[in-house]
Amino acid sequence: MKKFINKVDNILTESLSGFASAHRDLVTFQLDPNYLTRAQKAQNKVAIISGGGSGHEPLHAGYIGYGMLDAACPGQVFTSPTPDQMLAAAESVHADKGVLFIVKNYAGDVMNFEMASEMLPFEHATVLTSDDCAVVNSTYTTGRRGVAGTVIVEKCVGSLAETGADLASCKALGNKVNLRTSSIGVALTSCTVPAAGRATFDIAETELEMGVGIHGEPGRKREQMREADAIVNDCVQAIVTDFKAKNLATNQEALLLVNGFGATPLMELYLIYHSAAKLLAAQGICITRSLVGNYTTALDMAGASITVCLLDDEIKQHWDSPVHTPALRWGR
């Protein structure tokens, strides 16, 4: 394992300290329990809080700021944060309109956010994201996994919360975006968890893992490596099949997120985008919003995921609205 680290035990604290220092105009980092909040507390809005295991940067702390999250709770690498982190974050950012947790559907995260919810002395709700259409039930989940589509949920819900909307409306929009969003990932290499010191899984130079999870957990199938268009086509078919299974019409506008897992160059991500947009158009899905880059990573895994969110006027409005965070910034 070759990584830019000092002691394995200190990676998270050192990295988050660097993050908070580099973005001190936007975020503040609290230690013990660990959580990050906006540098300036927002008022008169539902507090939007997310969190989960680290190793998926910029998820979630990179999305703290105007128009998106109020706070994020980072666990250790690929490990759920604990309820005390969530409680401390909620108490810090709560602004009298309740707290909405946005939680990726992994057993540990779900359990810990539930425990925190039960202890919260004020109004609260949870949106569980489950956009990964690759598998139902997996290494760490009952039901589908929440992956890169979570970024779209956080963006839209964050935008709505900024308008002063109430908790129920924020939760409803989160659930709608999650329903209309489908993702699938492909790994070309494993990732290496620092505390383990070795690759999470073995994969041959001629193979890919179709439907991989963002912790390197198994997907649908170990397959032979092939041309990008063929790989992307399988991803697009999986997503379109998922929409159809949900009775969602696919002849509409959509947002296309091509997400790198950490070690895949932007040149390849844009090539995937090119291929996916063409294949989606052939299915009647017209891409009118785009995001390409490393937005939900899996440490140093080479690979990428494709996420499609079927747009409607409300989702478009909240996707396009101003956002000012370390990792997403536009419109102001």
Added chain:
Amino acid sequence: MKKFINKVDNILTESLSGFASAHRDLVTFQLDPNYLTRAQKAQNKVAIISGGGSGHEPLHAGYIGYGMLDAACPGQVFTSPTPDQMLAAAESVHADKGVLFIVKNYAGDVMNFEMASEMLPFEHATVLTSDDCAVVNSTYTTGRRGVAGTVIVEKCVGSLAETGADLASCKALGNKVNLRTSSIGVALTSCTVPAAGRATFDIAETELEMGVGIHGEPGRKREQMREADAIVNDCVQAIVTDFKAKNLATNQEALLLVNGFGATPLMELYLIYHSAAKLLAAQGICITRSLVGNYTTALDMAGASITVCLLDDEIKQHWDSPVHTPALRWGR
């Protein structure tokens, strides 16, 4: 070689097509000769054009837009663009105040931009970037290499040009920023050029290349892998020594850019930032501006570079000013 590609010969066209499609509100891609421009031509300003071999994305096309470049000319991977690309780009974006080429100091780029300059029928000038303090003269250069500091030059010159400043002023600011900027990179792995199909260089699991170039060309020394703080300390010392050799006072404010080469996770880049900011502070350099991420990459190389730009009021003003490009966006 495992990459998301179809045919090696088509990578660049497919990737640039995806890029232009994903960012069609900002950029337009012209084929044969290949160049990219702003979607809406700017008027009454010096046209700022950059270019170079591909494989360093988002450099340079990712920096096209308000407050930065007017056009970019992408060569094949790690290969200079040709004079006809530069001429076509210049003719397309020229707006009666002349053209400024921003060129990283590599022999092929310098030669081709010079040839284009000689054929240009209007006022023009060139800023050569040479921020890499690792080595003087190297595989592809006479003199120092231009690396990630080029992003800072492009941002500041782009900002000044937007004010209607003349060609000489833009060139002078570019030269000043270049002089006050110093970078050094470290590779943990090689990159793989698609057309070659194999790693550019061999490096053991216990080694790093200190001072590596952004094409995988040799740096100062092959060294034993060690803790991040020790690696970063050597980088910071190299940069401070460079500033001193240039008679630049180091007890001042600076911008710190921690740049990933393509396969290094954000978690590690922020850890490097944390380490570098502390070590620079100990040298009297106070970091007041920051940029952390993949801004000048080397395909799929694992590694990172550290860039420090010594600020003054003029550079701060132009760094902070609004920018609206695919890869850098703030302030409007």
